[in-house]
Amino acid sequence: MKKSASELATGGELVAHMDGEEMVWLLGQPHLTDYLAFVREKVIGGEHMSQRLLADEWRKANDLYYELEQSEAGFADGAECLPLPKEMRGLARALKRDRYFTETFDTLPTEIRMVELAKLIVSQSNVSCEFSEALRKRLREARDPASLFRFCLPAERDLPPVTVRKSGKDRYVFTSPSTDFRLHNPAVLAAADVGGLKPFGPVASVFALPVGFGSNFLSVVASDDRLLLQNGYHRSYSLLAAGFTHAPAVVQLVTRKDELRIAATDDVNNDPAFYFRAARPPVLKDFLDPRFGRKLLAKRMQTTIEIEWKVRSSTGSLV
DSSP: OOOOGGGOSSSSEEEEEEEEEEEEEETTSSOHHHHHHHHHHHBTTGGGSOHHHHHHHHHHHHHHHHHHHHHTTTTTTTOOEEOOOHHHHHHHHHHTTSHHHHHHSOSSOEEEEEEESTTOBOOOOEEEHHHHHHHHHHHTTOOSHHHHHHHHSOSSOOOOOOEEEEOSTTEEEEEESOTTOEEOOOEEEOGGGOOSOOOSSOOOOEEEOOEEOOOOOOEEEEETTEEEEEEOHHHHHHHHHTTOOEEEEEEEEOOSHHHHHHHSOHHHHHOHHHHHTSSSOOBGGGGGOTTTEEEEEEEEEEEEEEEEOOOOOOOOOOO
16 A cells, blocks of 8 residues: 555655645545545645545546556566666765765665666656655756756765754754654663763763764665666756756665565555556656646655653562
């Protein structure tokens, strides 16, 4: 089952703000109930929109996809996955040594290649117009190969703001406007590895619950002669809208379902045939087609992560 837009953040709960943000929603894709719920709950004035008319426009787009299954059958097959130009190869070698890269892509065979944007299969249902416009402004200065590489595969970047507040005795609340805001893996650290501690005595270990963001590399899953966009939807959408046909991306090679579970989202794993076997699956260029890309003024969101802890300590006999 495809996730609704309210579930797109990993690890956090989305909370609405009342000022608007223009979004593009891809009509005609499963599930209709997700679209109706998004409009009703997240779109400004959506509770007053006719559910019947919304269902009608979704159905019309769904019928168009059925027509494309005949007229554009196999469109997603054979998407180009080309070698990097020589100007990018040194940057690619350096990126493969980056700690975020090695931690993110540590299991499956991986390449960095130029992928054909229009034919990338998509599983995400919406993109932010405002965020995409900000990215397009950056693209105006990223026409040389090195700048384009760093735009798509940034080893360093400015991070969205994060606020932290204490909520009660044993709880902290972290918030960010980014839907990429998430909880990282917990870790047990030595005291020497953590700065800023002010303990009242010697520290043996530190249990850490890091919050932050994903690696933010544009990445795709390659399987069955098709390319599925995994991460970097806004950059890919912005590139295609700006006239780019290809972009550098991390390509994870998948040859069986067990590997797909590692590389792809739950949406894709719940129905892999829809993305890798359908005659005409949804592709990136559909977001730019007014027959499918429905613009909506949505309430602004922020991602909230609450961390609460309990401590149990006891002393007893060894026998």
